[in-house]
Amino acid sequence: MPATPRRATLATVAASAGVSVATVSKVLNGRSDVSPATRSLVQAVLRQHDYVAPAPRRESPGAATVELQFDADLNAYSMEIVQGAVAAGAESGVGIVVSVRGGAERTTAWARALVAAGRRALIAVTSEMTARQPAALARARLPLVLIDPLNLPRTRVTSVGSTNFAGGLAATHHLLSLGHRRVAYVGGPATAGCNQARLHGYRAAMEAEGALVLPGYVRSGHFRYRSGLAGGAAVLDLPRPPTAIFAGSDEMAIGIMEAARARGLRIPEDLSIVGFDDTQIARLTSPPLTTVRQPLREMGGVALRTALRLAAGERVDSHHVELATELVVRGSTALVPESRA
Structure with a gap:
């Protein structure tokens, strides 16, 4: 693992800019007794060195905060x-601070802002994540933990997830045990690591039972x-629609349930559906959703610790x-109806 980049100091920036440490400090603190030309020079050198101000001293452990950041609206x-x-x-x-921020916005300035706000991690x-984003956090000496990452940068990053392959395998085996052979998979981003693992579990179960994955059955x-x-509508409109669908999330x-109902299909009499996550909505659907329980609360706790x-x-x-x-x-899964077997 490459060594953590050494963080630039006030003395480093002052030497590069050819000014005193006191001048650099004045620029950082927004003091007015610095000429515009000197201020511009110092700010340029600060950016060049990716300077991150030290985190403010914490008076008590209770003041510590960790940022929990999502890249899309909460669900x-x-x-x-x-x-x-x-x-x-x-x-x-x-304390936990929850925020929503897109990946494209994660830059060196973003890492500096987190440190300036007193975040512990x-x-x-x-x-x-791009390789630059963990590097920016490393320069800021801010630990990073990923939960269910869509990708893992080449640099070593600590992450928490679940046994996605085993979950995909169990979901598909359940449908196959009910007599279904036309089983489709409607999942998340094709390049997402967790989605790939669930898809591989689905394919492994289908292959083990000698069930074909028909064209158009993976979305x-x-x-x-x-x-x-949209994915449910696409597979249900195929010439040979599936009798069961494994969904990448609850x-x-x-959404698949709604697409089925719009086509006059009953669940589970005409179509069996399995989800993934076991969130609260899985218990509130009609019928209640058969799903793969991902220990999400435990994952949040493990990531924090x-x-x-x-x-x-x-x-x-x-x-x-x-x-x-x-x-x-x-209640969303049942034996395959003889008329559709």
Whole structure:
């Protein structure tokens, strides 16, 4: 693992700009007794060195905060993560700040702002990271933990997830055990690591049972309702539509349910559906959704405790933690109807 880049100091910036340390300090503090030309020069050198101001001293452990950052609007999945992180934070005397910020906005200035706000660490959820973003955080000496990352940068990054492959395998085996052979998969982004693992589990189960994955039976999108609605409509309109669908998330499964109802299909009499996550909405659907339970609250708690260990300079046992998934059978799956077998 490459050494952590050494953070620039006031003395480093002052030497590069050819001014005194006091002048650099005045620029950082917004003092007016610095000429515009000198101020511009110092600011340019600060940017050149990726200078990050030291975090403010904390008067008590209770003042510590960890940022929990999402890259899209919060939904049922997000709230499970939040509740787990908040509960773990309360046990550790650490506050949780929840924010939504797109990946493209994550720059050196973003890392500086987090440090300036006194954050102990950053937990990013279902985020796509470029190699520059973890590097910016490393320069700022701000620990990073990813939850269900869409990708893993080449640099070593600590992450928390679940046994997505095993979950995909269990979901598909469940449908196959009910007699279904025309089983489709409607999942999230094709390049997302968690989605690829669920898809591989689906394909492995189909292959083990000698069930063909027919053309058009695999769809990718986002782990959201609209993608489930569109993906469900696409596979249900095929010349040989599936009798069962494995959805990459509970929210997608709800969209598939709506697409099925719009076509006059009953669930589970005409179509069986399995989701993934086991969020609260899985228990509120009609019928209740059979799904793969992803221990989201536990993942939020593990991520928080791991981030605090990294912030304290401790070593972690593993840079990637996977928590076990579990199939939860409810009312959205049933034996394949003889008329559609």
